[in-house]
Amino acid sequence: MDSSYWDAKFDTDDYIYTTVVNRFVKEYCEPLITKQPKGKMIDLAGGEGRNAIWFSEQGWQSENIDWSKKALSKSLKLAEERGVSDLHFAHIADATGFESVLTPVDIGVVAYLQVPREDLADALDTLVENVRKGGHILGVWHALENLADGYGGPRDEAVLPSVESLTEICAGLPVEIEVLTNRDGQVQTKDGLKPSITVVLLAKKL
Ligand SMILES: C[S@@+](CC[C@H](N)C(=O)[O-])C[C@H]1O[C@@H](n2cnc3c(N)ncnc32)[C@H](O)[C@@H]1O
Numbered sequence: 001m002d003s004s005y006w007d008a009k010f011d012t013d014d015y016i017y018t019t020v021v022n023r024f025v026k027e028y029c030e031p032l033i034t035k036q037p038k039g040k041m042i043d044l045a046g047g048e049g050r051n052a053i054w055f056s057e058q059g060w061q062s063e064n065i066d067w068s069k070k071a072l073s074k075s076l077k078l079a080e081e082r083g084v085s086d087l088h089f090a091h092i093a094d095a096t097g098f099e100s101v102l103t104p105v106d107i108g109v110v111a112y113l114q115v116p117r118e119d120l121a122d123a124l125d126t127l128v129e130n131v132r133k134g135g136h137i138l139g140v141w142h143a144l145e146n147l148a149d150g151y152g153g154p155r156d157e158a159v160l161p162s163v164e165s166l167t168e169i170c171a172g173l174p175v176e177i178e179v180l181t182n183r184d185g186q187v188q189t190k191d192g193l194k195p196s197i198t199v200v201l202l203a204k205k206l
Contacts, residue, residue: 006068010048017047019078021054022111024140024183028202032107032136033058039106044127045095045113049075049088052109056084063089063102096122104132111140114159121169128173131205137175139166143182143199151194152187166201175203 010016033039039060043052046064048071055062056079064075072090079088089101095110096119108127113120127137142153144162154160161169163180170177179202187196 003067007070010068010070010074015048015050015074015078017050019048019050019053021051022140023185024198024200025051025109025111025138026054028138028179028200029055029107029109033060036106040102041107041109042100042102042105042127042130044108044110044123046075046109046111047071049078051111053078053082053084053088056087057082059087061087061089061102063091063100063105065091065093065095065098065100067092067094095119095126097126100130103130104135105130106132106135108135108137110137112142112153114141114154116158117161117165117169120161121172124169125173128175128205133205135205137201137203137205139201141199143197145182146197149195150197151189152196161199163199166199170201170203174206176206178202178204
């Protein structure tokens, strides 16, 4: 899937992934935000901006880095609607190698960047580089186990990380893992709510 796939997907007035912050991003980042009311964050592959803009609504500067122009224009529109345009930046770039305008940031978020393992390792490496020492990265993905035991997300094991693959990737990065676990949840399908499995990573930059 290249950026034109995502531009086509986002080419609608509806927000495909909603305008509501992801529940895991909120759960793990809220305590960090509370400790530091005026921080800076990167939302890598931030799409239409639901997570980055939630940070800006808490007073943080946010930078949504995504390769889809369409996603980023919706992110800017949402920031304007929420009255946080002065705190929100949209930056078109490939997640596997980018230069942030806010670097070094306090938190780097990456939610549902479902790409092959090598690309994910490059993206996490670049994200960690742009986080200050003592800052955090928070990652959220449809888990590998979701293929057999859950609904929603890509049906391609090559782009589904697991606790094991993320442990290996993190071993090559200057981070200390604080949380790395599969979490149960639910997704809406045409047949109603169905179970889903999400892998969540919270790591501190060393
Ligand atoms: C499933 S969406 C998730 C969007 C957002 N993180 C959220 O949770 O709502 C995946 C996003 O990753 C972006 N993306 C995928 N591969 C990318 C890459 N190599 N570089 C930058 N963005 C990428 C897409 O454009 C899309 O916005």
